[in-house]
Amino acid sequence: MDLLQLRAFTSTQPVTSENSWPALNLPVMISPMELDHDICYRALASRDARFDGRFFIAVKTTRIYCRPICPARTAKQENVLFFHTAAEAQELGFRPCLRCRPEAAPHSGAWRGVSNSGFSNTVSRALRLIEMGALDEGSLASLADKLGIGERQLRRLFEQYVGASPQGVAQTRRVLLAKQLIHETAMPITDIAFAAGFGSVRRFNEVFQQLYQRPPSDLRRDKQAGASTGVTLLLRYHPPYDWQAMLAYLSARAIAGLELVEDGIYVRSISIHGVQGLVSVQQANSHALAATIHFPNLAALPQIIARLRAMFDLAADPDMINQQLALDPLMKKLIAKRAGLRVPGAWDGFELAIRAVLGQQITVTAAIKLAGKIVAQYGEPLDTPDAQYPSLSHVFPTAAILSKANLTGMPQSRANTISALAAAFEAEPGLLSTGSNVTETCTKLLAICGIGDWTTQYIAMRQLREPDAFPASDIALIKAITQLEGPCKLSARAEAWRPWRAYAAQHLWTALGDTIA
Template identity: 55%
Template sequence: MSENRETAGGAGAILAVMDLDDDACYRAFSMRDARLDGKIFVGVRSTGIYCRPVCPARTPLRRNVAFYPSAAAAQEAGFRPCLRCRPETSPDLGSWRGSSNTVARALSLIEDGALDGADVEALGDRVGVGGRQLRRLFKTHLGASPVAVAQTRRVLLAKQLICDTALPMAEVALASGFGSVRRFNETFQQLYGRPPGDLRRGRRPEVSAQAGGGVTLRLTYRAPYDWGGMLDFLALRAIPGVEAVAEGVYRRALRIDGVPGLICVAPGPGETLEVKAQFARLQVLPQVIARVRRVFDLGADPGQVNAHLSQDPDLAPLVAARPGLRAPGAWEGFELAVRAVLGQQITVAGARALAGRLSAEHGQPLSPDMAGAGLTHLFPTPQALAGIDPASLPMPGARARALVGLAAAALADPDLFAPRGSLEDAVARLKALPGIGEWTAQYIALRQMREPDAFPHGDIGLMRALAATDGTRPTAAELSSRAEAWRPWRAYAALHLWASEGLIPNPKSRTPLETSHAQDAA
């Protein structure tokens, strides 16, 4: 999708995102409209703070406020975060969706730490534009530079850790991505006019994450959220020994930057998910949060998606039946690609068993203090699989060779599955890999690269689901043509159609994902 609606930066940039003028924003702010939470931020000149639309404080006068499309824009304009409505807990901070796919891809990379050790020019190269163009797009759509966005995200994460955990301040600094405690203290003194410790409510005893308890945070989302559907989707595909779902809780063993750890996700109070992360290095926490947001699709705006898809008479009843349906993401691109190759021409249960066996034989065992609750191993790395003999794998020779070749390709290019370039570029790049066809490439783009417009138009399950709505089964070309009206949310349309086929709620049945991409095995 091309970039569009580019306007001047600063406060006026919100027009590019919402088509609202400042007066309309003020009316929404006065009514404390929760639908705009995370979409606009309000700078109050008389106090020097910026707030969310749901802030409980007294509404300031119209002449005293300015509106910004992002927290970074408000902070760059000289405002500090409100201590009452806490902008750090606002939805969409982790996964902005707007009229610029380039900005969305760049934000995803920033969330994964792309600016921690590189500059804006390198980030621009990864998303297919120059550094100057990327700065211009950020200013247009977010009202702030990429560096300002990264810095604001770091500050807001630190603020959340200060308020929601008992971590010592030195560990808060490390966990939120500050290079040093001194820089952490200076930033908060400059921004809030007080040391970070003074922002912690109460004087409860500090508890180090190294004591074994890890870090527990609550991440917000926009209601409605189909937690049951998300959990069923993940449970059906949970790799034995690597993932476990029990009593409404998802657990996972994961490696980030070479650091093994555990993640536990469960529903929290209100519109939140409660995330517990246990990693030896606190510096990986921002990436942990980024992956949780990606896997559980916390950045989605179901109201916007549903309103668009409901214009199609065949999709409207499906959307009404599951208004909180999300697009499940992936923890790691290489793992998702391996699982897709394993699943070619066999059932989901069979692919899951194969992935479990592969993990037990080639994955790193968890240490005794981390193992338990059904978790025993990490998923194998590309290094672990690239050098094995394909003949030793329990699968047909062609698929085994494709798997080893895929591992070698991932080892040669660490950014192979990162969101870069356009959707079309990503699909073409993926299809050049061994064992990856059109269906699998679109599926990886949907779940790993978080492309909201990814759409496997050749999917048998999608054709069958659409036939059930109007009695006529379309061809792949007809389905592709029909889906043009669903842009830029074709991925969510696919999820609704798959769900109507019983993909998510019935793990005993053979589903579209098990049968519809057999052509990729060639």
């Protein structure tokens, strides 16, 4: 199934306006390659939240672009244009609306989770890298090198699939993040400039003056700028979201000293390039999680946000995923119970890979105990333990340390695999980084002694965010399908769930837990 086919599925549920417009039978899924003007205009008139983040509206008379749910009076049809991304609208000279705040739209999943889609897969990887700040510090040439293509080809692909240049996408990301920080935090304007990825305060002021026709400080409302012990931001998503299922997954796998789940909040220690910090995440409302970030290096904020978004699978489009999976009778039943189920991700690729190896052929509880011992013995102690969460004491060990560690308490073969895996990461730190090519990365992992198909598929699901990854040999998955339908060859049965087999696996694992409970 190619990208166009994937986005062609439509909802049969009527769109009911919150502003008393007539109910409309509109397609919720809108193709990223072509936006139908009439359909989009009807969606705009309906003000339905399901369209939020899926496209943006630009008004030619005011030169402003908005979200579909903007409360402003609907412009005449001949005066509006529709774009897939904010970057596309912004690059054509439209400025963000101050009422509906495009930076507050759910993060579009249009370019996420599209596997084996040729050039669009390259664009998807590029967008992930840009989200992580690849063009804040690096050049377009270095980004193209990471993707294995030339600069000219990268520009052409972005023009074809995104409607904006890579630099335009990066600039829009900086502007919208800065705008969010202005509205949602009390950070000083100078700090916001660097946290959003601007190279200088002067450039930051110039961009905002050009876009909003006023200085950044004029956009701040009811917040006194000043020092803060942490930055709290809303991470928005398309509902539904099964937060309890996500917490249950994380709680069962929480490594002592590294992370915990308490009172509906997930908390963990983090380390980026040797700098330590702490993050906590909880559900803010039905459309957003609230993340509180304690980290001394403000320039790392975009990367931290991007990691958290991936970890909590916030770019997923549940309407599209559920609609495709529900064509299968079994998945239809499971989705009816948990429509908001997400595929939990990972904070760090190396950490996830070690977890996967530790989990080979043993229970989750046993694997987490082993991980706790490794963290306590080889993880770097926190420089400043948090008074609110004193049990968090270490960050996860680095590849350099584990490659030379004398691991005990496990089969020697597994200890050897961890050492070899750590050595591979030491030689290639970006082995499981954002934007990695799934096929190439899995091939490299399989070359490491002790890593097989189950481990690579599990890593592809959790870290590489491959929506069609599926560890068919997983004992729990086999047990789940046997309980639900009877014995079968799972790999053959799973063909009906493409291209969302990772989500099908998550439903099966969760259903097995529900059955056991």
